[in-house]
Amino acid sequence: MVDMTNNIISGEIPPELGYLSSLKLTNNHSPLPLPGIDVDFSYNNLKGPIPDGFPASSLIGNKDVCSDNWYIQTGLKFQPCPAHDHIVLGNLLVIVLPVLISLIMAFLLCLRHIFLETKNKDTKATATTKNGDLFSIWNYDGSIAYEDIIRAIEDFDMKYCIGTGAYGSVYKAQLPSGKVVAVKKLHGFEAEVPAFDESFRNEVKVLSEIKHRHIVKLHGFCLHKRIMFLVYEYMEKGSLFSVLFDDVEAMELDWKKRVNIVKVLRDISASNILINSEWQPSVGDFGTARFLSLDSSNRTIVAGTIGYIAPELAYTMVVSEKCDVYSFGVVALETLMGSHPKELLSSLQSASTDNGITLCEILDQRLPQPTMSVLLDIVRVAIVAFACLNPNPSSRPTMK
Known part of the structure; x- marks a missing residue:
């Protein structure tokens, strides 16, 4: 008998082991013939179902070895083998679960990016200046900011003034993005009226939503304690x-x-x-x-x-x-x-x-x-x- 116990042999039990009737050691330079030898794989790290025809007593002590034979289970204390579909499902989960988790994480990151971008645009589109005064831009790409406009015309330097009318002076502002807008600085006498702020915002909001190819587009406004201005599309001529x-x-x-x-x-x-x-x-x-x-x-x-x-x-x-x-x-x-x-x-x-x-x-x-x-x-x-x-x-x- 060949005793292979306690050899830390691991891995699945090959099904072919069930067809093993004896062990022959041919071409071994022995002067005497050897009889058939029984093999004992007890107390190793083997796993999987016991092959049909293989003596279960030779696999005692392999904790992951299982058997579908009730007598072997109870007599030699082997655990029952899991169903085949459970094994397949388990293997599938091992493969699919990490991929699914990765996809969910990527989706959440995309949502976070979109949320931050939208929040950033909203912040730029409706912002509050350092003095607590309202600045709003509608129907634009969101890239206009109060500081961009003030910086572009150097705090309403007259060299950027391209015209003066009954309601104020118009300045040409080239923004960091390369876009050019017309900024109309309004006379501020109406700002002293308490109800003016809300009415002004409502009126300008309505005007900004007018879409007509022969009406100059109004992008938005700034209502400031010391200054008011409107932001229009720029007309080159x-x-x-x-x-x-x-x-x-x-x-x-x-x-x-x-x-x-x-x-x-x-x-x-x-x-x-x-x-x-x-x-x-x-x-x-x-x-x-x-x-x-x-x-x-x-x-x-x-x-x-x-x-x-x-x-x-x-x-x-x-x-x-x-x-x-x-x-x-x-x-x-x-x-x-x-x-x-x-x-x-x-x-x-x-x-x-x-x-x-x-x-x-x-x-x-x-x-x-x-x-x-x-x-x-x-x-x-x-x-x-x-x-x-x-x-x-x-x-x-x-x-x-």
């Missing part, structure tokens, strides 16, 4: 007024472009009409008079630009749609003439109905004579413009 005033750019603004500008406008002075790099017009300061004059029902000062205000406002003080129609007529005529029609407006207010004015006399002389393809449109613009300038408000057309 500036105002229609500045283009008409400059001979070089006025020449580039040909008849076709001028007719296009008149076609899309509603409001309402050459300074409020801004032009982008593609010569497409948009109305600036849209609704600004409303939130800067929140208590306008008690005011006696008419909001508007001198030279574009309807004459009846001088004595009625009642603002109506016909006032906007008159302003539109002034802008339309100014676009054709290339300058503000001051003297012509005065003559139109006179009692005489026949001023003897011809179209050729009023057209901008800096441009060549219009071709036939655009002449009809120019005539139509002129007819509408003069109709809008009728001294009698009720005789003016509607904006429809």
